[in-house]
Amino acid sequence: xxxxxxxxxxxxxxxxVKLNFIDEYHDDREALLTLDQIVKKQKLDYDTxxxxxxxxxxxxxxxxxNFYPEYDFSGYLITNSGIYAYEDEKYxxxxxxxxxxxxxxxISIISFLLSMFAILIAIKEPKQESxxxxxxxxxxxxxxxxxxxxxxxxxxxxxxxxxxxxxx
Numbered sequence: 001x002x003x004x005x006x007x008x009x010x011x012x013x014x015x016x017v018k019l020n021f022i023d024e025y026h027d028d029r030e031a032l033l034t035l036d037q038i039v040k041k042q043k044l045d046y047d048t049x050x051x052x053x054x055x056x057x058x059x060x061x062x063x064x065x066n067f068y069p070e071y072d073f074s075g076y077l078i079t080n081s082g083i084y085a086y087e088d089e090k091y092x093x094x095x096x097x098x099x100x101x102x103x104x105x106x107i108s109i110i111s112f113l114l115s116m117f118a119i120l121i122a123i124k125e126p127k128q129e130s131x132x133x134x135x136x137x138x139x140x141x142x143x144x145x146x147x148x149x150x151x152x153x154x155x156x157x158x159x160x161x162x163x164x165x166x167x168x
Contacts, residue, residue: 004091006044006052011086013041014062014078032065032075061085 014033021031033041039049053076056062061082066074078086085091 002095003048003052003055004094006042006048007056008086008089008091009042010038010049010052010056011061011078011082011091013038014076015083015086018078018083032077034075038076056082059085 017031017033035046035049035053038053039046042049044052053062057064059081061079062076063079064074065077
C-alpha cells in the first residue's frame with residue numbers, strides 16, 4: 001500500500017472517531033485511538049503504522065495524548081490541520097502531482113531528444129537543393145506565353161508610358 005493513501009486512511013479513521021465522540025455521552029477513552037486499534041483497523045503491520053503516525057505527528061496533523069499515565073490511558077487524536085489535510089485530500093493529491101511531474105519530465109526529455117535528432121539530420125544530410133539561380137529560374141519560372149506589351153505615346157503627364165496588354 002502507498003504511504004500517502006495509508007496516511008489518508010488513518011486521518012479518516014481518526015476523524016470518524018472525533019466526529020462520533022460527544023463529551024456528555026462517552027468516556028474520554030473513546031475520543032482516542034491507540035496504536036493497536038489503528039493497526040487492527042488499517043490491517044497494516046505495526047512498523048508501517050508507526051512510521052505513518054510519526055509522519056502525521058511531525059506535520060502536526062495528529063497528536064499523541066497521555067491523559068492518565070497511571071492507568072496507561074493514551075492514544076492519538078486528530079488536530080484541526082489533520083482535518084483540513086483530510087478534507088483537502090492532501091495525501092491523495094501528492095500522488096497525482098508526482099505523476100504529473102514525472103510525465104512532464106519524460107515529455108521534455110523526449111522533445112529534447114527529437115530536436116537533437118532533427119538538428120543532427122540537418123547537419124549531416126548533404127544539401128540537395130543547392131542549385132544556381134540560373135537553374136532555378138529555368139526550371140521553375142519559365143514563361144510559356146509572354147504577354148505582348150505596347151507603349152502608348154499619345155498620353156501626356158505621369159501616365160505617358162501606359163502598358164497595354166494583348167493589344168487592348
